Amino acid sequence: MVDFKINILLIKIMKEAKFYKKLNDNNVQCELCNHFCTIKDNQTGFCRVRKNKKGKLISLVYGYPVALNADPIEKKPLFHFMPASYTYSLGTLGCNFRCANCQNWDISQAKNIENKIDNLSFYDPESIVEDAIYNECASISYTYTEPTIFTEYALDIMKLAHSRGLKNVWVSNGFMSKKCLEEILHYLDAINIDLKSMDDDFYQKNCAARLKPVLENLIRIKKEQIHLEITTLIIPTLSDSIDMLSKIADFIVNELGTDIPWHISKFSPEISWKLKDLPATGDDIIYEAYEIGKEAGLKYIYVGNLPGDQRENTYCPKCGELCIRRFGYHIERLDNNGFCPKCDADLDIID
Numbered sequence: 001m002v003d004f005k006i007n008i009l010l011i012k013i014m015k016e017a018k019f020y021k022k023l024n025d026n027n028v029q030c031e032l033c034n035h036f037c038t039i040k041d042n043q044t045g046f047c048r049v050r051k052n053k054k055g056k057l058i059s060l061v062y063g064y065p066v067a068l069n070a071d072p073i074e075k076k077p078l079f080h081f082m083p084a085s086y087t088y089s090l091g092t093l094g095c096n097f098r099c100a101n102c103q104n105w106d107i108s109q110a111k112n113i114e115n116k117i118d119n120l121s122f123y124d125p126e127s128i129v130e131d132a133i134y135n136e137c138a139s140i141s142y143t144y145t146e147p148t149i150f151t152e153y154a155l156d157i158m159k160l161a162h163s164r165g166l167k168n169v170w171v172s173n174g175f176m177s178k179k180c181l182e183e184i185l186h187y188l189d190a191i192n193i194d195l196k197s198m199d200d201d202f203y204q205k206n207c208a209a210r211l212k213p214v215l216e217n218l219i220r221i222k223k224e225q226i227h228l229e230i231t232t233l234i235i236p237t238l239s240d241s242i243d244m245l246s247k248i249a250d251f252i253v254n255e256l257g258t259d260i261p262w263h264i265s266k267f268s269p270e271i272s273w274k275l276k277d278l279p280a281t282g283d284d285i286i287y288e289a290y291e292i293g294k295e296a297g298l299k300y301i302y303v304g305n306l307p308g309d310q311r312e313n314t315y316c317p318k319c320g321e322l323c324i325r326r327f328g329y330h331i332e333r334l335d336n337n338g339f340c341p342k343c344d345a346d347l348d349i350i351d
């Protein structure tokens with residue numbers, strides 16, 4: 001038992017980060033995301049989970065998930081990737097964004113990470129994969145907070161997951177560095193990326209980030225033919241302009257393809273980190289965004305947080321037949337193994 005505790009302690013202290021370079025005077029530069037933080041000795045980067053210890057960059061969260069659940073894949077949301085399957089989902093503390101609208105802010109914006117981790121249990125990658133299999137999940141999702149910031153842990157799990165026949169899913173803000181993206185692409189099967197706005201000012205003010213790297217990464221992911229879906233949260237006054245929503249729809253159509261599913265979801269002030277004074281997103285703008293996507297030429301547009309709305313369903317893009325009926329996370333598959341049961345059109349589904 002004593003030995004076991006010592007081992008845990010060593011793993012905590014010794015897990016060196018992957019993507020960084022050493023600078024003068026024991027400083028380091030993290031190369032994991034597009035912040036490229038320069039970090040002084042004994043300091044953490046912007047995400048609060050990567051710490052410079054005497055010129056060595058350490059991942060503080062390797063092996064310490066703060067949330068573990070078997071979720072419906074639709075919750076990510078992914079509607080065209082193994083529909084109606086379960087995905088073993090995990091996330092750690094920390095984030096490289098500061099989204100004022102964050103719904104998981106209690107874990108994403110946590111401070112004093114080292115103290116908090118002292119109260120978490122260690123899960124090695126093998127135990128995560130075993131638990132996913134035990135829970136009859138078809139995939140593992142790296143989610144809840146931004147997986148980029150726990151890439152080392154995710155990568156080790158992803159490699160094992162593939163060797164055991166499980167798929168890997170990321171739910172991401174898309175702000176990882178090129179270096180990070182190239183490495184995860186080897187093991188990634190599907191990803192949902194938030195395209196929060198087409199306005200760089202929004203990214204800077206609301207998220208403390210930038211738009212351009214997200215767009216570039218989306219194009220790279222599409223080129224690699226990784227299954228991709230996109231989510232946009234419509235926030236009243238901040239990301240609800242018709243012009244901006246049209247730009248998102250046009251970007252998806254022109255740069256990524258009409259087959260990319262676009263999820264439009266509602267903002268709720270009660271559960272957001274900040275922005276408590278804003279109203280909840282009205283249904284009208286959600287329906288308007290849906291029409292904007294249709295007019296732009298997207299084949300699959302879905303409304304979120306509106307259980308029972310027919311716009312949650314998948315219809316055949318060719319003949320209009322109902323192919324997957326959804327009510328929240330109750331999924332009824334009427335398709336024929338990813339093809340329309342009426343006209344046999346391809347529904348761009350991966351099973």
Ligand code: SF4
Binds near residue numbers: 046048148
């Ligand atoms: S992951 Fe991003 S935010 Fe975190 S330390 Fe590295 S560059 Fe900074």
